[in-house]
Amino acid sequence: GQKLAKYRPTNASFAPNGDVYLGDGYGSGVIFRYTGDGEFVSCFGGTGTEDGKFNTPHGQWLDARDCMPKTVICDRANMRLQWFDMDNNHLKTMDVFLFPADIDIQGELLLVPDLHSRLTILDKEDKVIVQLGDDEAWRNRCLDKSEKMRASPDKWQDGKFVHPHDAAFDKEGNIFVAEWVVGGRVTKLRQVS
Numbered sequence: 001g002q003k004l005a006k007y008r009p010t011n012a013s014f015a016p017n018g019d020v021y022l023g024d025g026y027g028s029g030v031i032f033r034y035t036g037d038g039e040f041v042s043c044f045g046g047t048g049t050e051d052g053k054f055n056t057p058h059g060q061w062l063d064a065r066d067c068m069p070k071t072v073i074c075d076r077a078n079m080r081l082q083w084f085d086m087d088n089n090h091l092k093t094m095d096v097f098l099f100p101a102d103i104d105i106q107g108e109l110l111l112v113p114d115l116h117s118r119l120t121i122l123d124k125e126d127k128v129i130v131q132l133g134d135d136e137a138w139r140n141r142c143l144d145k146s147e148k149m150r151a152s153p154d155k156w157q158d159g160k161f162v163h164p165h166d167a168a169f170d171k172e173g174n175i176f177v178a179e180w181v182v183g184g185r186v187t188k189l190r191q192v193s
Helices: 136-143
Strands: 011-014 020-023 030-034 040-045 057-063 070-075 080-084 090-094 104-106 109-114 118-122 128-132 164-169 175-179 185-189
Touching: 020 057, 057 104, 104 164, 109 164, 109 175, 118 164
Parallel strands: 011 057
Antiparallel strands: 011 020, 020 030, 030 040, 057 070, 070 080, 080 090, 104 109, 109 118, 118 128, 164 175, 175 185
């Protein structure tokens, strides 16, 4: 085993065989893999900026949109997603994000809530379809510590995200966005076409 100074997991995902990936996102930056019965299998990652390393591996998900299962991980503070095969080998890195927090997949779409005031939706080839809420002036206001936007509901605006921490599709294709703000905030985005 690997000796850890502190262990502060952020998220888990599951392999097709039932194995569990557990990301030590606020600790060592290591992704641990266990059997469904809790037996240690392997680990990968660690803190760094090169491919295969992480700076706050926060959210993660099983990505089998192309019928080849992969683990995709939000490498939050490195502002990117990284994909790994089922043997923990790095496959690719994508860096069109600001501070990706989590992932959800429905059909061919991959949804990434970005703590910096937007959501990104990728198609099956991982090309950006849309970045919802991508408003630089609003984002700068939300990031300005003097504004205290996370703690100021009176400053929030409908249709604008402050700090999206998680997002998920429902069965109809609507998106629910949970924000990390004082008191919490959930927004429903209705699918209209």
